């Protein structure tokens with residue numbers, strides 16, 4: 073038995089290069105239950121991160137009572153993340169929404185489905201038939217629904233209403249992953265495989281706290297590090313985390329300077345001749361310009377911009393340049409930071425010029441964050457066109473029009489799809505009049521929250537919120553729809569390395585809550601969307617039928633699902649797309665043949681200028697004659713849009729802890745997870761704390777030009793001049809009489825990457841002041857991971873008997 077709060081990663085199962093990762097099966101069951109007490113085990117996968125850990129849901133008396141990892145699965149080989157071990161308890165929470173709510177006289181009151189849907193449909197018809205039509209509809213969805221639900225929503229938006237104003241919270245999450253993959257390779261889709269961990273000789277971790285955010289992937293890396301021939305480890309993060317402490321080399325760069333670092337590293341690699349000339353010549357475009365640009369970034373300049381020793385820039389380049397099988401992971405420290413897409417593309421460049429792609433151990437993970445974000449992108453629920461199609465390619469539009477049997481003109485394709493930040497802008501300005509929010513909590517997760525609250529409160533904006541709980545966002549809605557969730561509905565989703573899993577319904581949802589698919593289908597029916605022959609536009613009623621419709625849409629595209637079926641996904645391991653006649657068992661790695669989907673007929677985008685975001689025209693793109701080669705993009709470093717000044721002298725960055733998921737609607741309702749990190753804290757370097765007279769546990773005020781929050785100080789290993797706030801803490805569980813502002817996004821800035829349009833959650837300027845003495849009581853911050861204390865005497869975070877889980881190497 074292991075207390076997986078005290079030890080989130082559990083026992084090691086070391087293994088060597090090229091060996092198979094050993095099985096270790098993790099199980100957690102409610103209270104004193106044993107495996108014999110479980111009525112049924114129902115196949116599923118994790119829903120609290122993008123790793124795609126396969127697990128079975130334990131059911132007893134019609135309730136979920138626990139989970140157990142699936143030993144047969146290629147992704148986790150039985151292991152389960154702490155959030156997944158304990159987080160399912162939120163399904164059983166007594167405060168689940170069980171009936172629809174509508175706003176009456178300023179208050180939300182319970183009603184029936186007919187009334188709630190009737191209001192949405194009446195408002196929709198009024199708007200659609202009036203002047204401005206589709207332009208009034210905005211949809212803001214998620215990276216946490218199922219593939220079948222996104223595809224259905226995408227068809228409703230694109231072929232039913234014809235609105236381009238649809239996006240996911242994936243804009244906040246993995247828009248940069250998609251943008252960087254498109255920009256370099258021509259289309260979305262992760263080149264690497266999780267099995268690359270088994271083969272690599274070096275791992276580079278770029279702005280990714282993998283130990284806390286993809287714990288099972290980290291377990292795999294740690295098991296390699298403890299076995300024979302361990303891979304070298306490089307970590308780039310302004311904080312001290314479990315990853316940077318394990319690393320052979322840690323570059324604690326100033327947040328917002330990734331681009332300068334990467335330019336400097338590429339310069340060193342090129343100048344030392346650590347690149348593969350033959351690969352560069354045959355398979356890439358843009359090497360000469362890349363050389364010219366990075367030439368301006370000698371180690372001393374990089375050291376100055378990033379505030380790290382020049383010798384460490386050289387050492388990092390040596391580590392990267394000396395590796396034969398390099399694995400890179402990139403996540404929010406890049407995606408939500410300054411020059412997000414440009415910097416992420418430099419990691420692709422590094423792999424391309426070294427020929428480190430498409431073979432075992434040489435992998436790139438432009439990571440996802442949310443469990444089903446890949447599907448939001450593939451199916452077009454983020455506004456992109458389904459099947460990774462190019463909005464600017466008339467032939468792609470014609471294909472969709474044929475598939476859906478609608479006029480091509482109905483499908484919005486006259487401009488790029490509207491990104492989430494712009495949808496909220498339109499709502500602010502009043503042109504978007506109906507905003508339908510599903511499975512996301514923007515009142516806590518978007519930047520500059522006082523503005524977001526103002527937008528959502530506007531009386532003229534009709535807000536629909538579809539959720540499990542009365543969230544901070546739902547409180548502001550006109551109609552609240554109670555949704556079923558994971559474990560209560562069936563569907564599929566795809567993880568970071570393209571592994572598709574089936575998640576089956578295990579139990580009934582509470583009260584009148586309905587699956588999101590059924591809600592969208594009900595809306596389509598009531599709106600009476602038709603195709604050209606007068607038949608219903610949406611022709612499916614079950615998840616499996618929706619999946620089959622999606623398969624047709626994916627046919628022949630990079631994300632080809634045509635070889636998959638629900639039956640094939642049952643029983644064994646998840647399967648990686650593309651899975652089709654040519655690859656009946658799925659595809660472990662993309663680009664093994666070094667042919668990239670950059671051909672103008674195939675590519676998902678004609679590209680953008682990575683500095684400004686300006687879109688290239690089709691002819692400009694064709695003139696480059698990519699012919700299946702990948703693009704090496706060269707970009708100069710530019711400072712962040714907000715840098716410290718006298719009034720706001722420190723840099724703020726934000727992120728996560730291992731125990732909480734986002735705005736905590738689930739993990740805040742699981743006792744073991746909640747008590748491990750019950751309230752907000754702020755991480756400070758001891759030197760800054762000393763200068764400001766702040767001790768561990770003192771109450772601190774953090775103010776930016778947009779707002780102010782209060783948090784208890786945790787003196788940690790973060791770099792001097794930088795403070796870190798977890799963004800998990802909204803106000804749903806605060807005493808209504810004392811809602812002291814504590815959400816990190818009160819402070820963050822409305823600014824985004826020009827290419828991916830992902831908001832810059834990782835750089836803002838703030839002032840930090842001491843407000844009150846903490847009386848020697850430590851901050852409510854975990855002692856594990858990034859918030860590990862730099863001072864002695866803070867008691868360790870433990871879960872105790874209630875958190876004891878089973879972990880068995882080799883199986884059951």
Ligand SMILES: Nc1nc2c(c(=O)[nH]1)N[C@H]1C(S)=C(S)[C@@H](COP(=O)(O)OP(=O)(O)OC[C@H]3O[C@@H](n4cnc5c(=O)[nH]c(N)nc54)[C@H](O)[C@@H]3O)O[C@H]1N2
Pocket residue numbers: 120121122155245246278279280281282284285286308309310311313325326327328329330403404405406409410440441442443725726727728729730731732733734834858
């Ligand atoms: N426990 C837990 N796991 C999760 C989630 C969760 O909420 N909780 N959410 C899931 C989702 S949706 C996502 S997107 C992922 C996110 O996973 P991560 O990206 O790993 O998480 P973050 O904490 O947002 O940021 C990662 C690191 O970036 C560093 N950083 C900040 N600014 C910079 C910078 O300018 N440059 C560099 N190089 N680094 C910087 C931070 O110090 C932080 O340690 O996690 C997924 N997994």
Ligand SMILES: Nc1nc2c(c(=O)[nH]1)N[C@H]1C(S)=C(S)[C@@H](COP(=O)(O)OP(=O)(O)OC[C@H]3O[C@@H](n4cnc5c(=O)[nH]c(N)nc54)[C@H](O)[C@@H]3O)O[C@H]1N2
Pocket residue numbers: 214215216217241242244245246404408441442510511512513514516517518538539540541543555556557558588726727728733734735736737738799816817820833
């Ligand atoms: N400052 C700062 N802000 C950030 C970030 C950061 O690092 N720093 N990270 C950003 C990132 S990467 C992300 S992904 C976002 C996450 O931001 P959000 O998406 O707002 O976070 P969640 O708390 O996951 O919200 C998901 C909502 O969906 C509901 N839900 C769960 N399952 C279902 C379902 O099956 N059906 C329905 N209808 N509802 C469901 C949950 O109850 C919850 O209310 O936050 C972003 N905001």
Ligand SMILES: [Mo]
Pocket residue numbers: 244245246441442
């Ligand atoms: Mo995310």
